[in-house]
Amino acid sequence: MSKQLINKLKEINGVSFVSVTYVNQQEEQHQTTFNVGVDYQKAKTKDIEFLKQLDAINISSNIGVDILEEARLSLLKSFQNPSKTRSEGIANAFTHLGNGLKIHNETKKLYVYGMKVRKKVLVKGIEKEDTRKILTKAKDEIRKLLKSTQYRQFEINQSLQYKIKGDTITFE
Numbered sequence: 001m002s003k004q005l006i007n008k009l010k011e012i013n014g015v016s017f018v019s020v021t022y023v024n025q026q027e028e029q030h031q032t033t034f035n036v037g038v039d040y041q042k043a044k045t046k047d048i049e050f051l052k053q054l055d056a057i058n059i060s061s062n063i064g065v066d067i068l069e070e071a072r073l074s075l076l077k078s079f080q081n082p083s084k085t086r087s088e089g090i091a092n093a094f095t096h097l098g099n100g101l102k103i104h105n106e107t108k109k110l111y112v113y114g115m116k117v118r119k120k121v122l123v124k125g126i127e128k129e130d131t132r133k134i135l136t137k138a139k140d141e142i143r144k145l146l147k148s149t150q151y152r153q154f155e156i157n158q159s160l161q162y163k164i165k166g167d168t169i170t171f172e
Contacts, residue, residue: 005156008164009112012036012099018114019163020154021122028125029160034152036100036114043115043147044079050146051076061141063134071138079148102153112162113153 009018015037023029056069094102100114132140143149162169 005112005162005164005169006097006101006110008162008167008169009036009101010098011165014099016099016165017117018100018112020112021161022154023160024125026125026128027123028121029123031120031122032116032152032154033118034114034116036112038115040115040148040151043151047146047148048076048079051079051142054142054145059141059145061138063138063141067134067138068141071135071142074135075139075142075146110156111153112156113151115147116150116152 015035017033018036019031019033021029021031051072054072056065056072059068061068093106094104094111096102100112102111102113103109104111130137160170
């Protein structure tokens with residue numbers, strides 16, 4: 001089935017919708033629709049401009065404006081000055097095989113990736129207590145408003161089903 005999926009993904013030119021049914025580490029089963037072929041760097045550039053213009057008072061949240069502003073500035077700084085070591089590590093960890101398809105150089109695991117458009121939970125997973133700090137929660141509230149933070153990748157071996165260009169590929 002992996003070969004069939006790889007061949008189908010290689011047929012994609014430009015931007016295309018892909019749907020994956022997936023089980024994550026919390027045992028949640030969900031169906032996520034995402035775009036492959038969307039330019040991450042363009043999304044990141046737009047997010048930087050958005051963060052520059054964003055007024056924390058306009059963010060709908062139960063978190064205080066001061067914390068939201070601190071979170072906004074922290075996110076803006078990290079977008080403008082990303083960790084060079086981390087960026088190079090991520091770039092060197094994968095070989096891109098085509099639109100939305102990459103392989104991890106060490107583990108040889110295949111991943112499908114793209115920008116999340118919609119997520120539908122099919123089976124609820126195990127919910128853990130939220131122990132994040134308030135600043136982290138504030139950053140997550142702002143990240144929901146951004147495009148570049150909506151990119152996802154799915155390990156093919158953990159997937160149950162893919163729908164690409166009208167075809168359904170199911171894994172046993």
